[in-house]
Amino acid sequence: MQEKEIRDLVEDVRAGRLARRNFILKMAAVGVGAPMxxxxxxxxxxxxxxxxxxxxxxxxxxxxxxxLLWWQGPTLLQPHFANGTKDQEGSRIFYEPLAIWDNExxxxxxxxxxxxxxxxxGLAADGKSVTWKLKRGVNWHDGKPFTADxxxxxxxxxxxxxxxxxxxxxYQDIVVEKVDSHTVKITFNKPTPFWATAFISAEGMIIPxxxxxxxxxxxxxEAPNNLKPVxxxxxxxxxxxxxxxxxxxxxxxxxxxxxxxxxxxxMKGGGDAVSAARAVLQTGExxxxxxxxxxxxxxKRMEAGGKGRVHIVPSGDIEFIQLSQTDPWNEVDGERSSxxxxxxxxxxxxxxxxxxxxxxxxxxxxxxxxxxxxxxSNFVNNPxxxxxxxxxxxxxxxxANALLDGAGWxxxxxxxxxxxxxxxxxxxxxxxxxIRQKEQAVIKQAAQKAGIDLELKQVTASVFFSSDVANPxxxxxxxxxxxxxxTTMTQPDAERFMNQYVSWEISSKANKWAGRNIVxxxxxxxxxxxxxxxxxxxxxxxxxxxxxxxxxxxxxxxxIPLISRPRVRASASKLAQQLTGWDLDLSMLQNWYREA
Amino acid sequence: xxxxxxxxxxxxxxxxxxxxxxxxxxxxxxxGDPFEELATNPNVPPEVRLALRAKFGLDDPIWQRYFHWLTxxxxxxxxxxxxxxxxxxxxxxxxxxxxxxxIGASQVLALLVALPVGIYSAARxxxxxxxxxxxxxxxxxxxxxxxTGLLFILLFSITLDWLPFVYRADxxxxxxxxxxxxxxxxxxxxxxxxxxxxxSWTRYVRSSVLDVIRxxxxxxxxxxxxxxxVVILKHVVRNALIPVVTLVALxxxxxxxGAIVTEQIFRIPGIGSLLIDAILRNDTPVVMAVTFVxxxxxxxxxxxxxxxxxxxxxxISFR
Numbered sequence: 001m002q003e004k005e006i007r008d009l010v011e012d013v014r015a016g017r018l019a020r021r022n023f024i025l026k027m028a029a030v031g032v033g034a035p036m037x038x039x040x041x042x043x044x045x046x047x048x049x050x051x052x053x054x055x056x057x058x059x060x061x062x063x064x065x066x067x068l069l070w071w072q073g074p075t076l077l078q079p080h081f082a083n084g085t086k087d088q089e090g091s092r093i094f095y096e097p098l099a100i101w102d103n104e105x106x107x108x109x110x111x112x113x114x115x116x117x118x119x120x121x122g123l124a125a126d127g128k129s130v131t132w133k134l135k136r137g138v139n140w141h142d143g144k145p146f147t148a149d150x151x152x153x154x155x156x157x158x159x160x161x162x163x164x165x166x167x168x169x170x171y172q173d174i175v176v177e178k179v180d181s182h183t184v185k186i187t188f189n190k191p192t193p194f195w196a197t198a199f200i201s202a203e204g205m206i207i208p209x210x211x212x213x214x215x216x217x218x219x220x221x222e223a224p225n226n227l228k229p230v231x232x233x234x235x236x237x238x239x240x241x242x243x244x245x246x247x248x249x250x251x252x253x254x255x256x257x258x259x260x261x262x263x264x265x266x267m268k269g270g271g272d273a274v275s276a277a278r279a280v281l282q283t284g285e286x287x288x289x290x291x292x293x294x295x296x297x298x299x300k301r302m303e304a305g306g307k308g309r310v311h312i313v314p315s316g317d318i319e320f321i322q323l324s325q326t327d328p329w330n331e332v333d334g335e336r337s338s339x340x341x342x343x344x345x346x347x348x349x350x351x352x353x354x355x356x357x358x359x360x361x362x363x364x365x366x367x368x369x370x371x372x373x374x375x376x377s378n379f380v381n382n383p384x385x386x387x388x389x390x391x392x393x394x395x396x397x398x399x400a401n402a403l404l405d406g407a408g409w410x411x412x413x414x415x416x417x418x419x420x421x422x423x424x425x426x427x428x429x430x431x432x433x434x435i436r437q438k439e440q441a442v443i444k445q446a447a448q449k450a451g452i453d454l455e456l457k458q459v460t461a462s463v464f465f466s467s468d469v470a471n472p473x474x475x476x477x478x479x480x481x482x483x484x485x486x487t488t489m490t491q492p493d494a495e496r497f498m499n500q501y502v503s504w505e506i507s508s509k510a511n512k513w514a515g516r517n518i519v520x521x522x523x524x525x526x527x528x529x530x531x532x533x534x535x536x537x538x539x540x541x542x543x544x545x546x547x548x549x550x551x552x553x554x555x556x557x558x559x560i561p562l563i564s565r566p567r568v569r570a571s572a573s574k575l576a577q578q579l580t581g582w583d584l585d586l587s588m589l590q591n592w593y594r595e596a
Numbered sequence: 597x598x599x600x601x602x603x604x605x606x607x608x609x610x611x612x613x614x615x616x617x618x619x620x621x622x623x624x625x626x627x628g629d630p631f632e633e634l635a636t637n638p639n640v641p642p643e644v645r646l647a648l649r650a651k652f653g654l655d656d657p658i659w660q661r662y663f664h665w666l667t668x669x670x671x672x673x674x675x676x677x678x679x680x681x682x683x684x685x686x687x688x689x690x691x692x693x694x695x696x697x698x699i700g701a702s703q704v705l706a707l708l709v710a711l712p713v714g715i716y717s718a719a720r721x722x723x724x725x726x727x728x729x730x731x732x733x734x735x736x737x738x739x740x741x742x743x744t745g746l747l748f749i750l751l752f753s754i755t756l757d758w759l760p761f762v763y764r765a766d767x768x769x770x771x772x773x774x775x776x777x778x779x780x781x782x783x784x785x786x787x788x789x790x791x792x793x794x795x796s797w798t799r800y801v802r803s804s805v806l807d808v809i810r811x812x813x814x815x816x817x818x819x820x821x822x823x824x825x826v827v828i829l830k831h832v833v834r835n836a837l838i839p840v841v842t843l844v845a846l847x848x849x850x851x852x853x854g855a856i857v858t859e860q861i862f863r864i865p866g867i868g869s870l871l872i873d874a875i876l877r878n879d880t881p882v883v884m885a886v887t888f889v890x891x892x893x894x895x896x897x898x899x900x901x902x903x904x905x906x907x908x909x910x911x912i913s914f915r
Binding site for chain 1: 627628629631632633634635637640641642644645646647648651676677679680681682687690691749753754757760761762764765766768860861863865869870873876878
């Protein structure tokens with residue numbers, strides 16, 4: 001899809017010839033996430049769609065206790081120290097950002113009075129600043145008013161390296177100023193097409209200045225309110241035991257009418273995913289369980305009782321295979337998988353393409369993931385059941401054989417192909433995980449038919465995903481021929497996601513293997529386009545650039561996308577809730593209620 | 597006696613130091629990273645992770661980190677968790693009550709089962725009662741707790757729907773309702789742990805009573821015309837239970853240490869689940885503190901067991 005076509009589509013939406021929803025689906029089909037598509041429309045001055053959620057309760061409270069089960073319990077309640085989503089979810093009960101992403105990719109205001117746009121003067125024409133108007137009449141749980149000072153303070157707090165906030169990446173390169181008591185202006189150091197990161201969603205939770213000001217910088221760990229959050233959210237803090245339990249009680253001063261519905265909230269942690277699913281679906285002890293990496297058959301059996309149902313929410317995470325572009329077995333300049341080396345086989349485009357043809361994604365989806373995974377050929381995520389027109393996948397052993405024959409890889413006496421004395425024998429690693437081991441087996445079987453021998457290797461997840469510099473088996477080092485894991489798309493924009501293939505992010509000894517380009521594939525053309533996309537202010541042009549980036553990396557076959565992994569949640573049948581694949585589970589907690 | 601205790605305590609110091617060195621080195625050498633979740637999150641720049649590692653001293657050499665930990669510990673500073681950034685002593689204190697209640701109750705249950713059954717079996721060896729009790733005891737301690745735990749959940753929670761299988765330490769109810777809720781949710785974990793422990797203790801009590809019951813003084817007591825009840829309770833059990841007391845005293849550290857597997861299955865927020873979470877997340881300060889406390893308790897209760905032994909059996913003297 002080219003720039004011109006995108007522009008025409010945006011024009012169609014503006015003129016009312018194309019439904020907004022259809023536009024988002026069309027963009028998703030070419031690998032553009034809903035939030036990015038939504039921002040395209042916003043930039044063009046098309047108003048956002050109203051959220052369709054029908055909130056029925058006519059008064060605040062009266063709903064009893066809402067019981068949530070997080071099998072990995074939150075360990076801290078300071079959103080800017082969050083180790084992972086579990087901590088962000090726990091904090092989100094009490095703290096709120098300016099706006100959140102709903103499932104259609106709309107920005108929905110929470111603490112903001114409105115979403116900035118060109119029409120309301122919130123977005124600067126040069127893309128270098130955004131002005132947010134804050135909601136008036138919002139109070140912190142301790143009664144103090146919420147003002148622009150709190151927003152500015154949150155920025156100062158998070159950007160200070162001594163604070164050791166994990167959200168520093170969002171705040172370090174921006175400047176936030178108070179315009180008046182309820183207006184703030186964010187200034188970027190360069191034109192920023194995707195401006196909705198600071199104070200948005202999981203990393204945007206605003207903390208009260210009057211409680212955290214003495215604890216900015218090196219003393220950040222000592223703040224008593226790290227454990228006793230005072231926010232603006234629908235529930236007020238009661239009690240917290242790290243890893244076990246969070247309790248909250250209704251905030252009768254909440255800034256939205258008739259909300260929240262529940263009188264109290266409980267978030268229990270611990271245990272495992274299967275029994276969490278059971279406590280919601282089978283015994284009904286809990287109302288909502290998070291992140292259920294459970295086989296679909298098991299979920300279906302539990303669901304049969306009728307006490308709860310499984311929600312499958314499309315998201316950006318993708319399970320994929322990387323084919324090493326460098327030589328993982330020999331040291332060059334004292335470094336394995338050095339960028340100066342070349343992989344003996346994956347250097348050959350025919351071998352890479354053959355590997356892609358041997359990945360039986362359809363079977364993996366049908367027999368391993370069921371409803372909880374969707375076979376895909378795209379790296380940039382899309383909603384289920386939609387395929388990119390530019391890339392496609394097929395499973396074809398004969399074609400793979402023909403390709404390898406054509407490229408001069410001849411079968412030897414043992415049935416394994418070789419060329420110039422080098423055999424097509426690869427070590428294929430992944431983390432220890434029942435589902436992944438089944439995937440490995442499927443791929444090994446197909447590869448065997450094409451004369452490729454795969455040695456399967458499994459590494460404990462806590463080692464594989466660690467950044468331990470001393471360990472040879474981390475995914476960042478990738479001292480192996482092939483590896484498979486899921487990469488998460490936590491930010492609803494492709495820019496950060498696509499930096500996984502730029503040459504300056506190549507993982508190496510020099511950057512302690514913390515670089516994002518783990519497969520070590522690079523192309524000057526990709527680098528150039530990426531740079532152009534980063535600076536491109538025109539959303540249509542920018543989107544076209546990201547689509548070509550996706551196609552470039554997928555068509556190179558250096559990576560083989562397998563399964564797009566939606567979020568799997570379970571909740572009680574009577575619980576009415578809004579879930580989104582682009583934000584936290586609890587991002588619209590204030591709207592949850594139980595039907596009579 | 598006083599010098600004996602002092603000597604034992606002095607001997608304990610080097611062993612505790614040795615234990616701490618071994619623990620620390622093993623933990624430091626074990627693969628893994630407390631900031632793993634940050635490593636896989638693309639929104640967190642790698643510099644943040646590296647800065648955190650530097651800030652928490654994870655990049656220092658092992659011996660330096662060990663002495664740092666040791667001096668802090670000697671000053672009563674247990675450090676703070678890398679994961680929750682909460683002080684470790686606070687984390688442990690938060691979880692201690694639940695562990696004490698659950699594990700304590702299960703040990704009491706184990707004793708209540710083991711003593712009468714063991715004594716009665718030994719008083720009538722190879723009777724029908726003894727045979728049935730022995731078979732059940734063998735079944736009891738052959739089945740691992742994670743298996744019986746799941747079996748109980750399947751039966752009492754899912755099929756019958758009588759008992760909850762998620763343990764909640766904070767129950768909002770008051771008065772009788774509070775007690776009722778707590779008892780209801782404790783039944784399964786206490787039964788699982790108590791019956792497992794009780795089964796092995798039953799065998800132990802039985803064999804130690806059997807040893808004593810054949811001795812001459814028991815025959816003398818019987819020939820004096822004492823009632824069988826009096827013979828067993830006053831003459832046999834008192835002597836037979838000396839080794840059992842030691843066994844129970846040595847079991848006490850486990851009461852504080854929690855039951856890792858059972859706590860995980862029933863989501864009991866005890867020390868055991870704290871430890872396993874900390875191990876899985878490579879949260880060194882918490883793992884160190886919990887295991888170190890555990891080591892101290894083992895040493896202290898060993899001493900207490902020895903002292904009890906001497907007090908119960910005057911033939912043993914301390915030198």
